[in-house]
Amino acid sequence: xxxxxxxxxxxxxxxxxxxxxxxxxxxxxxxxxxxxxxxxxxxxxxxxxxxxxxxxxxxxxxxxxxxxxxxxxxxxxxxxxxxxxxxxxxxxxxxxxxxxxxxxxxxxxxxxxxxxxxxxxxxxxxxxxxxxxxxxxxxxxxxxxxxxxxxxxxxxxxxxxxxxxxxxxxxxxxxxxxxxxxxxxxxxxxxxxxxxxxxxxxxxxxxxxxxxxxxxxxxxxxxxxxxxxxxxxxxxxxxxxxxxxxxxxxxxxxxxxxxxxxxxxxxxxxxxxxxxxxxxxxxxxxxxxxxxxxxxxxxxxxxxxxxxxxxxxxxxxxxxxxxxxxxxxxxx
Amino acid sequence: xxxxxxxxxxxxxxxxxxxxxxxxxxxxxxxxxxxxxxxxxxxxxxxxxxxxxxxxxxxxxxxxxxxxxxxxxxxxxxxxxxxxxxxxxxxxxxxxxxxxxxxxxxxxxxxxxxxxxxxxxxxxxxxxxxxxxxxxxxxxxxxxxxxxxxxxxxxxxxxxxxxxxxxxxxxxxxxxxxxxxxxxxxxxxxxxxxxxxxxxxxxxxxxxxxxxxxxxxxxxxxxxxxxxxxxxxxxxxxxxxxxxxxxxxxxxxxxxxxxxxxxxxxxxxxxxxxxxxxxxxxxxxxxxxxxxxxxxxxxxxxxxxxxxxxxxxxxxxxxxxxxxxxxxxxxx
Numbered sequence: 001x002x003x004x005x006x007x008x009x010x011x012x013x014x015x016x017x018x019x020x021x022x023x024x025x026x027x028x029x030x031x032x033x034x035x036x037x038x039x040x041x042x043x044x045x046x047x048x049x050x051x052x053x054x055x056x057x058x059x060x061x062x063x064x065x066x067x068x069x070x071x072x073x074x075x076x077x078x079x080x081x082x083x084x085x086x087x088x089x090x091x092x093x094x095x096x097x098x099x100x101x102x103x104x105x106x107x108x109x110x111x112x113x114x115x116x117x118x119x120x121x122x123x124x125x126x127x128x129x130x131x132x133x134x135x136x137x138x139x140x141x142x143x144x145x146x147x148x149x150x151x152x153x154x155x156x157x158x159x160x161x162x163x164x165x166x167x168x169x170x171x172x173x174x175x176x177x178x179x180x181x182x183x184x185x186x187x188x189x190x191x192x193x194x195x196x197x198x199x200x201x202x203x204x205x206x207x208x209x210x211x212x213x214x215x216x217x218x219x220x221x222x223x224x225x226x227x228x229x230x231x232x233x234x235x236x237x238x239x240x241x242x243x244x245x246x247x248x249x250x251x252x253x254x255x256x257x258x259x260x261x262x263x264x265x266x267x268x269x270x271x272x273x274x275x276x277x278x279x280x281x282x283x284x285x286x287x288x289x290x291x292x293x294x295x296x297x298x299x300x301x302x303x304x305x306x307x308x309x310x311x312x313x314x315x316x317x318x319x320x321x322x323x324x325x326x327x328x329x330x331x332x
Numbered sequence: 333x334x335x336x337x338x339x340x341x342x343x344x345x346x347x348x349x350x351x352x353x354x355x356x357x358x359x360x361x362x363x364x365x366x367x368x369x370x371x372x373x374x375x376x377x378x379x380x381x382x383x384x385x386x387x388x389x390x391x392x393x394x395x396x397x398x399x400x401x402x403x404x405x406x407x408x409x410x411x412x413x414x415x416x417x418x419x420x421x422x423x424x425x426x427x428x429x430x431x432x433x434x435x436x437x438x439x440x441x442x443x444x445x446x447x448x449x450x451x452x453x454x455x456x457x458x459x460x461x462x463x464x465x466x467x468x469x470x471x472x473x474x475x476x477x478x479x480x481x482x483x484x485x486x487x488x489x490x491x492x493x494x495x496x497x498x499x500x501x502x503x504x505x506x507x508x509x510x511x512x513x514x515x516x517x518x519x520x521x522x523x524x525x526x527x528x529x530x531x532x533x534x535x536x537x538x539x540x541x542x543x544x545x546x547x548x549x550x551x552x553x554x555x556x557x558x559x560x561x562x563x564x565x566x567x568x569x570x571x572x573x574x575x576x577x578x579x580x581x582x583x584x585x586x587x588x589x590x591x592x593x594x595x596x597x598x599x600x601x602x603x604x605x606x607x608x609x610x611x612x613x614x615x616x617x618x619x620x621x622x623x624x625x626x627x628x629x630x631x632x633x634x635x636x637x638x639x640x641x642x643x644x645x646x647x648x649x650x651x652x653x654x655x656x657x658x659x660x661x662x663x664x
Contacts, residue, residue: 054400054427054647057389068386087419087445095386113419315386 004153004183006102007075007289011144011174012063012158013136014081014105015115016088019274019312020055022120027128034122037129037191039163045132048118057088058313059095060117062190063158065275065314069282069304071099072320073330075289078102078148084135088114095315105143108135125270125309133163140166141173149174150181153289156281157210159190159219162198175209184211188281192218199223203239212242212288214281220245233260244298246280252301254294263298266306275314279304283320300329336485336515338434339407339621343476343506344395344490345468346413346437347447348420351606351644352387354452359460366454369461369523371495377464380450389420390645391427392449394522395490397607397646401614401636403431404652405662407621410434410480416467420446427647437475440467457602457641465495472498473505481506482513485621488613489542491522491551494530507541516543520613524550531555535571544574544620546613552577565592576633578612584633586626595630598638607646611636615652632661 027034030048040048059068067077079096083089085107092114096103115136120128139161149155155178161167175185187210189195195202202223206213213236215223220232220243229247233255236243242256254261283304287297304320311317324330359366362380372380391400399409411428415421417439424446428435447468452460471493481487487510493499507517519542521527527534534555538545545568547555552564552575561579565587568575574588583597615636619629636652643649656662 049426050430052426053430054391055423055430056645057423059386091387091389094381094384098382098385098387313388 004151005076006078006148006152008067008070008154008156008285009078009080009148009152010063010067010156010158011080011161011171013061013115013133013160014064014083014092015061015117015131015136016091017058017060017117017119017274017314018049018055019058019119019121019272020052022053022122024122027120027122032120032128032130034128035126036193037131037160038193040130040132042132045116045118045130048130052118052120056312057091058315059092060314061158062160062188062278063156064096065278066156066282066285067101068096068099068315069279069320070286071101072316073282073286073324074321075286078152080105080143080145080148082135082139082143083107083114084112085109086113088116089135102148104145108138111135112137119274121272121274121312125273127272127274137164138166139164139170141170144170144174144177146177149177149183152178152183154184154186154285156186156285157188159188159194159202162194162201168201171205172209175205185209186212186214186285188277189213189215189219189223192222195219195222207239210240212244213240214244214246214277216246216248216277244281244284246277248276252280252298254298256294261294261298263295263302266302268306268310270309272312273309275308276305278314279308279316296329300324303327303329336483337408338410338480338484340399340402340486340488340617341410341412341480341484342395342399342488342490343412343493343503345393345447345465345492346396346415346424347393347449347463347468348423349390349392349449349451349606349645350381350387351390351451351453351604352384354385354454356454359452359454364452364460364462366460367458368525369463369492370525372462372464374464377448377450377462380462384450384452388644389423390647391424392646394492394520394610395488396428397610398488398614398617399433400428400431400647401611401652402618403433404648405614405618405656406653407618410484412437412475412477412480414467414471414475415439415446416444417441418445420448421467434480436477440470443467444469451606453604453606453644457605459604459606469496470498471496471502473502476502476506476509478509481509481515484510484515486516486518486544486617488518488617489520491520491526491534494526494533500533503537504541507537517541518544518546518617520609521545521547521551521555524554527551527554539571542572544576545572546576546578546609548578548580548609576613576616578609580608584612584630586630588626593626593630595627595634598634600638600642602641604644605641607640608637610646611640611648628661632656635659635661
């Protein structure tokens with residue numbers, strides 16, 4: 001991976017999270033499947049927002065969160081994703097750029113507003129997400145910055161973008177460009193319902209486009225339509241170079257080169273699970289681009305995930321580089 | 333105070349806070365006086381925002397925070413303050429309404445955007461505020477909802493609004509309307525520099541318009557241009573019915589009817605001092621409108637302030653009613 005000036009370039013939804021606490025009764029009343037992500041239109045976004053309690057706004061987006069985590073570890077990163085020229089777009093742009101991440105996607109000056117995700121956090125820390133994709137919807141091959149992609153060691157793709165055909169086409173193009181430039185392609189499956197909606201396309205990308213696949217238990221069993229995690233892991237081993245499978249408090253496993261490595265979860269006080277998977281992949285990819293062993297990659301992932309779930313909001317609130325050093329996972 | 337359907341109606345700036353952590357070096361580099369509030373224009377707001385780290389957005393505004401706190405105690409409240417018809421205005425409106433607060437000020441459809449306050453929190457928990465007043469600037473007598481004011485037991489005025497002449501005129505009008513309707517007028521001095529800029533007008537309002545004055549040590553000594561807190565407290569006793577003077581970790585004193593009551597501060601882990609004074613007044617005014625003794629009012633204030641400083645952001649993250657019950661300050 002010589003001559004690569006970026007460790008990881010992410011392509012994903014550019015979203016501002018609107019986070020409020022609620023009780024389980026609120027989820028039932030509004031027919032929301034706890035722990036899942038659903039897509040909503042502008043009207044439903046307004047309706048649900050009116051019903052929600054007071055909220056906090058923070059930049060979000062699955063792969064964007066991972067990129068923010070990578071930057072907090074000290075990685076050199078870029079991000080590609082579409083916002084509108086509005087105040088939420090300004091928040092997203094500021095937050096990611098202030099971390100030193102290269103982010104130059106032009107904001108759309110007309111059309112839908114910047115994407116927002118209404119996140120409801122129940123007392124158990126579980127998050128239920130309602131996403132209005134707004135300006136993110138129109139992501140298409142023309143938005144790809146091929147030069148940035150070519151300068152990355154790893155290009156990290158967000159499964160959520162699969163909900164739009166143009167974005168799907170952009171993904172295939174990004175994967176092609178990445179391979180051509182000698183970059184690895186990483187993919188997160190994002191959400192079991194999203195996998196369910198686009199199973200064939202996900203399978204094709206896992207088999208032919210992605211080198212590294214991130215998924216949780218529900219996502220990987222949904223991808224292969226099998227009942228057990230072990231079966232799914234075996235199938236993933238055949239399909240791609242490396243599968244990194246997370247199981248919440250049961251830790252994670254890394255399946256690569258015929259080997260299976262088990263990693264324990266870090267202890268953490270769960271406040272808000274938003275971003276746990278995103279930050280796990282941040283730690284993992286930081287390790288992978290900095291010469292760590294696969295076991296060390298997994299431990300960096302667990303550590304970053306534990307930080308993310310200890311507070312409201314997905315992005316790290318402290319320096320992950322310092323946290324990793326203090327935990328003996330990076331040299332001082 | 334019979335026939336009053338609102339406990340407290342607040343009049344203040346309608347602001348969205350943009351909160352980021354920074355070190356002391358950042359304050360020096362940008363010539364910022366730690367702990368103070370300064371007014372900035374749009375250009376400086378953009379410059380400083382670009383230089384700041386990743387941020388969190390939350391509704392703010394001094395008296396608006398107090399009203400949010402009062403609502404969290406279970407009080408019936410209203411708020412008057414001006415936003416623009418933009419996304420930040422939408423955040424402000426949603427957050428205060430979702431607490432059950434009556435808020436019907438029409439958003440301005442042209443002119444400056446919604447006010448925002450860039451808040452820098454240093455590792456010691458101190459906050460340094462940089463406010464772009466935006467749409468709040470144009471607050472004027474026509475924005476007063478006299479019916480709402482007339483229905484309040486207490487009308488609570490924000491000293492920060494004194495920085496604009498039209499708003500100052502609106503304050504005098506609000507105080508007059510409140511008195512006419514048999515409501516008490518409470519005033520917060522807001523900031524020592526603000527007092528310094530408008531000392532004569534503040535003194536006149538304290539002597540002739542306000543029944544209850546909230547101030548911290550710096551503000552009250554600045555108002556009377558004296559060196560000691562005790563001197564200032566004596567002068568305040570002559571000027572108004574009740575002065576409530578806060579001294580951070582040294583607690584607070586209530587000066588009323590010739591008496592001086594000392595209240596201890598609650599123990600709290602300081603994360604971010606933003607909103608400490610606002611939430612103190614929330615607890616105090618809740619007690620005052622619900623038959624508590626002055627000592628109980630002060631203890632409710634200390635309790636709410638302690639909650640506010642234990643997390644990033646000014647507004648309460650838990651139910652203050654429940655907190656007060658759990659601490660034996662309100663009946664179960």
